[in-house]
Amino acid sequence: xxxxxxxxxxxxxxxxxxxxxxxxxxxxxxxxxxxxxxxxxxxxxxxxxxxxxxxxxxxxxxxxxxxxxxxxxxxxxxxxxxxxxxxxxxxxxxxxxxxxxxxxxxxxxxxxxxxxxxxxxxxxxxxxxxxxxxxxxxxxxxxxxxxxxxxxxxxxxxxxxxxxxxxxxxxxxxxxxxxxxxxxxxxxxxxxxxxxxxxxxxxxxxxxxxxxxxxxxxxxxxxxxxxxxxxxxxxxxxxxxxxxxxxxxxxx
Amino acid sequence: xxxxxxxxxxxxxxxxxxxxxxxxxxxxxxxxxxxxxxxxxxxxxxxxxxxxxxxxxxxxxxxxxxxxxxxxxxxxxxxxxxxxxxxxxxxxxxxxxxxxxxxxxxxxxxxxxxxxxxxxxxxxxxxxxxxxxxxxxxxxxxxxxxxxxxxxxxxxxxxxxxxxxxxxxxxxxxxxxxxxxxxxxxxxxxxxxxxxxxxxxxxxxxxxxxxxxxxxxxxxxxxxxxxxxxxxxxxxxxxxxxxxxxxxx
Numbered sequence: 001x002x003x004x005x006x007x008x009x010x011x012x013x014x015x016x017x018x019x020x021x022x023x024x025x026x027x028x029x030x031x032x033x034x035x036x037x038x039x040x041x042x043x044x045x046x047x048x049x050x051x052x053x054x055x056x057x058x059x060x061x062x063x064x065x066x067x068x069x070x071x072x073x074x075x076x077x078x079x080x081x082x083x084x085x086x087x088x089x090x091x092x093x094x095x096x097x098x099x100x101x102x103x104x105x106x107x108x109x110x111x112x113x114x115x116x117x118x119x120x121x122x123x124x125x126x127x128x129x130x131x132x133x134x135x136x137x138x139x140x141x142x143x144x145x146x147x148x149x150x151x152x153x154x155x156x157x158x159x160x161x162x163x164x165x166x167x168x169x170x171x172x173x174x175x176x177x178x179x180x181x182x183x184x185x186x187x188x189x190x191x192x193x194x195x196x197x198x199x200x201x202x203x204x205x206x207x208x209x210x211x212x213x214x215x216x217x218x219x220x221x222x223x224x225x226x227x228x229x230x231x232x233x234x235x236x237x238x239x240x241x242x243x244x245x246x247x248x249x250x251x252x
Numbered sequence: 253x254x255x256x257x258x259x260x261x262x263x264x265x266x267x268x269x270x271x272x273x274x275x276x277x278x279x280x281x282x283x284x285x286x287x288x289x290x291x292x293x294x295x296x297x298x299x300x301x302x303x304x305x306x307x308x309x310x311x312x313x314x315x316x317x318x319x320x321x322x323x324x325x326x327x328x329x330x331x332x333x334x335x336x337x338x339x340x341x342x343x344x345x346x347x348x349x350x351x352x353x354x355x356x357x358x359x360x361x362x363x364x365x366x367x368x369x370x371x372x373x374x375x376x377x378x379x380x381x382x383x384x385x386x387x388x389x390x391x392x393x394x395x396x397x398x399x400x401x402x403x404x405x406x407x408x409x410x411x412x413x414x415x416x417x418x419x420x421x422x423x424x425x426x427x428x429x430x431x432x433x434x435x436x437x438x439x440x441x442x443x444x445x446x447x448x449x450x451x452x453x454x455x456x457x458x459x460x461x462x463x464x465x466x467x468x469x470x471x472x473x474x475x476x477x478x479x480x481x482x483x484x485x486x487x488x489x490x491x492x493x494x495x496x497x498x499x500x501x
Contacts, residue, residue, distance in 0.1 A: 144348045145350060147344070152410070152414060153366040245351065246396050
């Protein structure tokens with residue numbers, strides 16, 4: 001089976017379509033490594049960006065004063081500057097003043113490497129957008145639900161946790177899917193700080209095998225599949241949390 | 253009016269004033285409501301009826317005057333809101349059930365989370381209340397699956413599950429189809445018969461006449477007159493009251 005596939009693509013390369021990743025074990029290995037790192041970036045940054053977004057929106061809706069100002073400043077900074085500049089800033093500016101360790105064979109090894117900086121940078125970037133997404137979701141929850149909870153003796157904090165947040169989440173899915181699709185595509189920027197994700201390994205492959213056009217197509221298809229998967233997952237979660245007679249699923 | 257100690261009012265409003273911006277909604281409201289009484293507040297739209305209710309449980313803070321519920325001073329900056337809202341429940345025009353919680357959870361969640369009562373005890377009480385509201389088989393449904401009248405009866409059960417002394421009913425039938433009004437009004441009547449003090453803002457004149465012990469008529473932020481229903485509906489003295497009654501009766 002595998003042999004057949006390899007033979008097919010080896011033959012195909014004779015006709016000018018050279019997809020080395022499907023018949024060359026070394027290129028295949030590199031490609032799988034890249035895919036693995038891309039998936040890792042999506043999973044970790046996606047998780048942390050949602051966490052940051054939720055906490056930021058909670059602070060904005062519950063708190064006044066300094067904490068809210070810090071969040072607003074963070075959102076302004078990370079939403080309104082280019083991602084690659086932010087990542088360079090973390091990797092080269094902050095990374096250069098971080099302590100450097102020695103690994104087991106005595107080579108210099110930074111405490112926080114390219115992958116970690118990429119996750120931090122992507123999480124903060126996507127987190128800024130998620131703050132706004134969840135804030136909009138909270139704004140969409142009708143005040144009457146909160147009043148009903150207040151009238152039952154709930155404190156504003158309890159109202160937020162028990163009533164506002166669960167309803168706001170349901171209003172946030174469409175916009176959240178947007179942000180996570182954007183994050184999926186943005187993981188390619190990690191290439192710039194040396195993370196061997198999909199674009200990085202593809203560049204290596206086409207440099208060695210001179211199959212730039214083929215690999216470009218492969219990358220486009222892979223990202224279409226990845227973003228499709230992200231949207232599929234969010235839609236599944238949204239469907240599982242749909243409430244009868246509430247929101248997009250039924251009459252308000 | 254002579255007030256004997258035994259009939260000292262449970263709720264007393266004195267000179268209550270409230271403005272939203274430069275719009276003065278309440279312009280000096282005085283009310284005395286005794287324990288177990290059923291009081292109906294009627295009047296034209298925008299006369300401040302709902303605002304009066306919302307000041308009594310502290311949802312709307314007042315600018316001037318005082319509100320006392322039992323021994324609780326509602327305007328007190330150190331007010332224990334849990335204590336006040338334990339004693340004073342509220343039912344809203346739009347039901348305001350929590351759409352992400354089942355009917356049983358809606359009814360039981362506040363006593364469990366706010367009053368810290370044991371779950372089993374609260375759920376047993378909630379099921380009994382749902383049965384009294386003739387909704388025993390709806391415990392596991394979501395509010396969105398119920399009719400308006402059913403939702404409003406759940407909302408009444410939710411208020412009752414806190415075991416309050418007073419329930420504020422804010423135009424609880426105004427959003428309902430006519431055939432559902434009756435079922436909700438009979439639920440309200442049951443609450444009143446069980447001895448819970450009821451303050452209703454309502455447009456149901458027939459219900460007010462028959463169920464209320466006392467009727468307050470408000471217009472433009474003041475109480476124009478108040479009387480027992482028999483006298484109110486037949487011997488209204490103020491021209492504004494007469495005009496209003498001529499329109500609604």
